[in-house]
Amino acid sequence: MSPERVVVTGGAGFLGSHVCDALLREGAQVVCVDSFRTGSRENVPDGVTVVAADVTRPLDLLGPVDLVLHLACPASPADYLRMPVDTLRTGGFGTYHALDLARRKGARVVVASTSEVYGDPEEHPQRESYWGHVNPIGPRSVYDEAKRFGEAMTVAFRAEHGVDAGIVRIFNTYGPRMRAHDGRMIPTFLRQALAGEPLTVHGDGLQTRSLCYVDDLVRGLLAMARSDHPGPINLGNPDEVTVLDVAHRSIEVTGSASEIRHVESMVDDPRRRRPDIALAQEVLGWQPRVPLEEGLRSFVREFAG
Numbered sequence: 001m002s003p004e005r006v007v008v009t010g011g012a013g014f015l016g017s018h019v020c021d022a023l024l025r026e027g028a029q030v031v032c033v034d035s036f037r038t039g040s041r042e043n044v045p046d047g048v049t050v051v052a053a054d055v056t057r058p059l060d061l062l063g064p065v066d067l068v069l070h071l072a073c074p075a076s077p078a079d080y081l082r083m084p085v086d087t088l089r090t091g092g093f094g095t096y097h098a099l100d101l102a103r104r105k106g107a108r109v110v111v112a113s114t115s116e117v118y119g120d121p122e123e124h125p126q127r128e129s130y131w132g133h134v135n136p137i138g139p140r141s142v143y144d145e146a147k148r149f150g151e152a153m154t155v156a157f158r159a160e161h162g163v164d165a166g167i168v169r170i171f172n173t174y175g176p177r178m179r180a181h182d183g184r185m186i187p188t189f190l191r192q193a194l195a196g197e198p199l200t201v202h203g204d205g206l207q208t209r210s211l212c213y214v215d216d217l218v219r220g221l222l223a224m225a226r227s228d229h230p231g232p233i234n235l236g237n238p239d240e241v242t243v244l245d246v247a248h249r250s251i252e253v254t255g256s257a258s259e260i261r262h263v264e265s266m267v268d269d270p271r272r273r274r275p276d277i278a279l280a281q282e283v284l285g286w287q288p289r290v291p292l293e294e295g296l297r298s299f300v301r302e303f304a305g
């Protein structure tokens with residue numbers, strides 16, 4: 001039997017490159033489709049076939065495809081606020097083309113959605129049945145609504161074309177290969193702590209996040225790929241911590257003398273975030289294993305060089 005052939009869109013990004021690593025370890029043939037808008041070639045492991053392409057255009061790939069993992073999309077607020085129209089195009093047209101590739105090849109496809117579809121949630125923790133509380137015209141809407149549209153498109157492809165498509169809603173994930181300046185909380189804190197600069201905490205810092213280490217997330221994503229479940233399924237770490245707490249732990253693991261500086265709150269920043277992962281536990285037998293402290297230490301080892 002020939003090895004499984006997997007297309008990873010966004011395979012040059014943070015999550016996508018770790019997915020490529022895991023697939024190679026499993027013996028799959030991996031094709032990374034990426035425009036390198038926020039990712040880089042150095043992230044892509046040796047042995048992966050790289051196709052430089054923008055998913056907002058039709059994806060024409062020769063040969064069989066068994067599985068499509070659709071991760072291409074700017075994910076850091078700093079990135080999607082810098083390219084709002086492009087983010088909507090990627091979440092919309094890009095998801096359409098990834099689904100259409102799976103339709104033509106008869107492949108399973110898993111679409112990466114996000115906890116941001118829940119917006120600033122009124123239900124806590126968030127279950128998959130919660131419809132969300134999203135500001136459709138706020139600055140973050142380009143990402144949130146693109147992902148909501150992508151979910152609707154996925155459901156429509158399943159209904160109309162019988163595509164074996166599934167949705168995962170990924171909660172904040174961190175780890176090696178996040179860019180030091182990508183604007184997300186953990187790389188920002190670690191960069192600031194290692195440089196001895198003040199750690200910038202938005203607002204009072206009592207807003208909460210649930211942070212999943214990348215290895216755990218990839219395991220969950222691949223479990224979803226191997227299932228035939230339509231989702232959406234939450235993937236994230238239910239251990240809820242305040243932003244202030246993450247800042248203190250970042251100082252601790254880096255052995256830094258940095259202080260904390262409170263800066264202006266971000267517009268539409270969610271107050272609370274915690275996944276209910278009962279569904280992932282039940283249908284995928286998945287749950288995260290890496291505690292925050294341990295994940296931060298692994299990340300720091302890479303970050304500090």
Ligand SMILES: NC(=O)c1ccc[n+]([C@@H]2O[C@H](COP(=O)([O-])OP(=O)(O)OC[C@H]3O[C@@H](n4cnc5c(N)ncnc54)[C@H](O)[C@@H]3O)[C@@H](O)[C@H]2O)c1
Nearest residue numbers: 010012013014015035036037038039054055072073075173
């Ligand atoms: N990391 C997280 O905490 C998190 C949380 C929720 C959801 N997600 C989702 O997971 C996926 C990956 O996120 P990430 O953190 O690795 O982000 P990332 O920015 O590191 O990676 C995204 C990748 O997609 C590529 N890309 C962007 N637009 C493209 C386009 N139009 N055509 C082709 N390639 C394109 C980028 O070049 C990059 O390599 C995204 O879909 C994101 O929405 C991530």
